[in-house]
Amino acid sequence: MLTGFANHFATEAVPGALPHGRNSPQRPAFGLYAEQLSGTAFTAPRSENRRTWLYRLRPSAAHPPYRLALDLVANHAPPPPPNRLRWDPRGWPDAPTDFHDSVLPMLHCGDAEALTGAMVATYAATADMDARAFVNADGETLLIPVEGRLDVLTELGRMTVHPREVACVPRGVRHAVRLPDGRARGYLVENRGALFRLPDLGPIGANGLANPRDFVTSPAWFEDDERPYELVQKFMGKLWTTTLDRSPFDVVAWHGNLAPWVYDLTRFNTMGTVSYDHPDPSIYTVLTSPSDTPGRANADFVLFPPRWLVGEDTFRPPWFHRNVMSEAMGLIDGQYDAKAGGFAPGGLSLHNLMSGHGPDVATWEKASAAELKPHKVDGGYAFMVESCWPYRATEYALNHAQPDYDAAWADFPKAVLP
Ligand SMILES: [Fe+2]
Incomplete structure (x- = not known):
């Protein structure tokens, strides 16, 4: 378990996988591929700058072209009336539905192309994502379970998220969701703007609200699975699909300050x-x-x-x-x-x-x-x-x-x- 908010973490699932002293050595250990994942522009001020170095079995670039799967932009309605609106909870799906297929966009603001705004969606899933992963290029993803735990597999470790916890998967990090309780429902928020961070505390002082040490990041984990793996990407409001010849979860070691985390809301x-x-x-x-x-x-x-x-x-x-x-x-x-x-x-x-x-x-x-x-x-x-x-x-x-x-x-x- 690694704790802190946006600290610099270093973790390896196999001893010796993480290079020391440099990010991209000429030949990383074991023939691993070094790859940088940038969460901010390269030149963002140091206090804002977030990036992580991944050491994996194959480069993430190795994949066939994506094909259009679903145009979520077409689901946008014209500007709504200025009325207040409220919705009852969703029911469960009639047929087995995995987490990704169950995500239902409800509200959008801003513009994915302008790197602004957010999407608020709900999910109600009854099946595991098996040999299937998702990557969101439009924003970082905040998961807010209401019922049922989520096992979230990511390139940067695995995490279990309970109701009364929230989890964040950074923009661009491939992930999949499994359901240890058989079904799960809750909310998903896509933040397209600047990365979520802790607010300044002003006169409150150095302590209070969410404390940095309560954000838990997972150690490196990988699977060496060479079954075909569907990878769905959300890009500018549309869903695209491609098939990998392996699991995308093949990062053996990583270091950096851009990582998924879980936060227990009862710690607030x-x-x-x-x-x-x-x-x-x-x-x-x-x-x-x-x-x-x-x-x-x-x-x-x-x-x-x-x-x-x-x-x-x-x-x-x-x-x-x-x-x-x-x-x-x-x-x-x-x-x-x-x-x-x-x-x-x-x-x-x-x-x-x-x-x-x-x-x-x-x-x-x-x-x-x-x-x-x-x-x-x-x-x-x-x-x-x-x-x-x-x-x-x-x-x-x-x-x-x-x-x-x-x-x-x-x-x-x-x-x-x-
Ligand atoms: Fe209000």
Whole structure:
């Protein structure tokens, strides 16, 4: 186990595989091939620069041409109405479906070609990916399980991801997902912009929110499997397929600071008010992908975990607001404290920029009348992917939204002036 966030790691599955003193020796040990995987531009400042050197049985370049498999861009709908939208959780597929085939894009923002924005998708898988791998050229992938563990095989180690954990596979890293519990469902977020990193902490100080040591990276692992292996690549919104004459998981050793990781959300060190008022939800930022404008995120991954509420003379649930940022929300388990119903684990909601939202009537009435003793919100884990780019719902998402979400904000009593 290797821990830390974007530290420099060095690992070898076979002693002697990792070269010392140089990245690309003339003849790496055992005839391995040296290959650099760049997560940032070569010339990115050192504090931003992320790359890893791989030492593998064959170069990843050795593959036949890709053929078009599916045009996900065609699934984009025209700009959606500015209405708030919400979705029930998906059901399980009727026929055995592996993780990759089960990924269903719901929301897109930004542009893969411009290296901006994000995609929010759900998955509901019932079969292992066997002799089949996926590589995403459009962005890094954040996996957010709701039910069932994921065994994620990657070029840079294997990791098991449980519900209440999240995992990240860097852009360009080949990976496959197997299902130790037989089936699994959850969310997948593709971040097309700058790499996710821990947010600056400002006056919070050196500790708090997500701590670097809780990000776990896996040691080198490989398989020497010469069965035909399908490799599907996502590139500029389309899926392409090719067949390798071997497993792509043949990296025997690697070193660098670009690697998959797993993070346990229960380790999040939640901050909040100890006097009055409700801080902006940015206080719950786990990871941020900055845009070119300081303070304006391409994508923030924000967590609403169990936490104590102690604010005096304060409406404690999230307040009513309209936001210049666009908010996609999911629920891992439990119940989100701003809604009395209609938002189930595995469901999704969208509040695009300037869409007024906040608590529903039942939550507002209850919170307005509550006795303000210290109270623990212990209902579970909700998350948000907030972006400066407005989201477009896919055609599937538009056709499957709840028909009556606006009713959550109907029937508020009118304020009575003196
Ligand atoms: Fe909001």
